[in-house]
Amino acid sequence: MIPAIFLMGPTASGKTELALRLADALPVDIISVDSLLVYRHFDIGSAKPSLALRQQYPHALVDIREPDEPYSAGLFREDALRCIALARERGRIPLLVGGTGLYFRALERGIDTLPPADPALRQSLMAAAEAEGWPTLHARLATLDPHTAAGIAPHDQQRIQRALEMILSSGAPISAHRHWQGEFPGPLYKIILRPPRTWLHQRIAQRLDVMLAEGFLEELESLRQRHYAPELPAMRAVGYRQYFAFGDGLCSVEEAYQAALAATRQLAKRQDTWFKKEGAHFYLDPSMDDTATRLMLGVTDFLQKSVP
Incomplete structure (x- = not known):
């Protein structure tokens, strides 16, 4: 069976760039593992790959729900398993890329089966x-x-x-x-990005600046006009929540900026802590100049050993 690859890491650690390098060299199907990218209309503030990029490098499980439609780790597991099976049927390598640790865990180990909501x-x-x-x-x-x-x-x-x-x-x-069920089908190669904190904080600040330059505030106003309930998970996502407070007059734009930076750094720390507990076959420091080369060597070596 064709192996699947997990490429995991905290926000702004360069996962998308590395996934594209793999896609240029190997027959991979990219499958997003991100609890915010599933929602339509949340584009700039989520660092969602652009439509033009996704036309060149298709990403499964992006823009599959309206923000007021429910989504969960269990639903993600079902969707991801289907995408993995389709990739393998086409003779392609499923490459699962993202930072939502719970989704990766649910996919690899299974998920609780709970009664439907009332x-x-x-x-x-x-x-x-x-x-x-x-x-x-x-x-x-x-x-x-x-x-x-x-x-x-x-x-x-x-x-x-x-x-x-x-x-x-x-x-x-x-x-x-709770009845934990399911196991991952077929061989799996797990890669975790472990960037230095200072480097990652610089990347987070640079990315927020780019988002604002690309029209993040205009996107927020567009979302506000759609009248989504403020308690929806997407509306409370990091970055969005802090700038919605500015839009509501609860803080200045500079306070929103600093709050968004702090919240994103805290998110990255939580993600890093989560992935430390998960374990991987290969750890990479994305701040190194040869990261893409080392990633390619690791993946190709694994594929050579695991594919008859």
Whole structure:
């Protein structure tokens, strides 16, 4: 079976550039592993590869949902497995590229099977949160399911909401529904980018400057005019959330800029911590001049050894 390749790393670490170098040399199908790139209309602030670039180098699982349509690690796993199978049918190498660690983990190891959400209950919880605040709902969860609540921050809206939905709809905590299933089909080669922090922080600042020059503020205004609910995951993404605060008059443009930089750096740190725990076959420092060459050597050596 044709191996699949995971190319993982924190935001702004150069994953896309390296993926394109691989695509120039090998018959790969690029599959995006990014929880924000699945959404349409979130283009500049997500660093989504341009349409022109994607026409030259097709990326699967980009622009597959409207921002108000639900998406999850479980749905991603289903979509990614289908894309991997299609690539292999065409005799091509699936190259999965991104920074969403939970999606990579779900794809490699499987995902919890949980009951579907109850729209009416979700609406009721959202109304309660708007009236009372998420910390109050977290306290309610702590009474009903203290074990789950202990692992959730008081302002973690999505996890509080889902945990309350589970216990209120079924009478049992989330842990009672967990049945971890699935395993990755076929051989897998995992690559993790581990950039120096100073280098990565410079890249993050440079990328934010480019986004602003390319019309990030105009994109934000366009999204605002579409009247998406502010609690949607895409609307709360790093960078978007900070500049929406500026648009709402809650801070100055310079404060939004500094907040976006800080939040992106924090995101990169969380991603790096996550990937440290995952392990890989090959670690790369993308700040080195010969990174692309070393990546190519590592991948070709693996392919030679794993493909009869």
